[in-house]
Amino acid sequence: MSLQSNSIDEDVSIVTPVYNDPDGIKITLESLLTQSTTHDYRITVIDNDSTDRTPDVVRSYDHDRLEIAHETEIQSSYAARNTGIRNTSTEILAFVDADMTVPEDWLESALQPFQKREADYMGCNVELTLPDDPTLAARYDHHTGFPIEQYIERQHFAPTCCLFVRREVFEDVGLFDHRLISGGDKEFGNRVHEAGYDMYFAEDVTMYHPTRNSLEALVKKDLRVGRGLCQLQRYHPDRYGTPGVPPRPSGVKSPGRDLPRGDRLAFGALSRALTGVRGLGYYREYVTGDRDPELEDGIPQLEQ
Incomplete structure (x- = not known):
């Protein structure tokens, strides 16, 4: 449309x-x-x-x-x-x-x-x-x-x-x-x-x-992304699935073949580690997170 x-x-x-x-x-x-x-x-x-x-x-x-x-x-x-x-x-x-x-x-x-x-x-x-x-x-x-x-x-x-x-x-x-x-x-x-x-x-x-520019910044981001993946399922299960089963990782995270061998190995290890961090964020949210009663209004609307 x-x-x-x-x-x-x-x-x-x-x-x-x-x-x-x-x-x-x-x-x-x-x-x-x-x-x-x-x-x-x-x-x-x-x-x-x-x-x-x-x-x-x-x-x-x-x-x-x-x-x-x-x-x-x-x-x-x-x-x-x-x-x-x-x-x-x-x-x-x-x-x-x-x-x-x-x-x-x-x-x-x-x-x-x-x-x-x-x-x-x-x-x-x-x-x-x-x-x-x-x-x-x-x-x-x-x-x-x-x-x-x-x-x-x-x-x-x-x-x-x-x-x-x-x-x-x-x-x-x-x-x-x-x-x-x-x-x-x-x-x-x-x-x-x-x-x-x-x-x-x-x-x-x-x-x-x-x-x-730091490992701390990358970890902070992936923890947040993991939490968000769980929240997507919590608030929108019809579209994203039931909480408890994290979705498969998405996006381009694998090191390119044109990289020097040292970078490929380092980036590959870092990618696997950050995927684990994202999973940690997901399960932290799954265990400790819950629907906030103050945020139960659903999708906010824009009045015309």
Whole structure:
């Protein structure tokens, strides 16, 4: 199904959630505020109840394109994004994570598929950037990367760090499931796909995301992903299966054959270890997690 509104109008909202990341939000805002585009756009930063100077950093940018909103009731990036959506009124919404950067022509290029009626839901290409002296963890993260095209084609979703969506899609299928600690991008994308909307991969629209540079950061991520896999089953068993039986690992995690032998061995061992970490996160959530009575409203809706 493709939406048939007459035009996209020129207004676009860029929604960026942030929590305790003053340096990340700074580099992202400096990137977003220098867009070279014919389109009028606004940036809505949603502070998810930060306890450091993050809100002050956002407010230090006295710019008419920028506003800050707050999500203080629910500690969740998906709840923050939902707050951002509700605080905007534009036909197109773009989602960018704090710590990402984009080239000056990013927005102009990203809107072309919407103008051509090729997309209702679109994921951009994401390149991971390495530090000057990359660690093993950074090189592994860079190699495994963000296979956005495979996510869209095979799993029918794009990560929320590089996502464009028409407002009418949210009005039809609902907002992000704020109960999920991870996997909310997949759950929302699957809803969009099931509703029959046009999903598109913008291969030539590139965004940049720094690598995770420590083993601790990789472990933290995979524990969260494992918890999210269990929560997907808990809240959406018809789609993802019964809690207690984790789904098979997905995504590109195997080391490529073009790598030096030492890297192949190291990356292979790290991949197996992180798969175990993900399983640990899953079973921790299965044993200790439960439905939160305060979050039993299900998928939040966007009023038209």
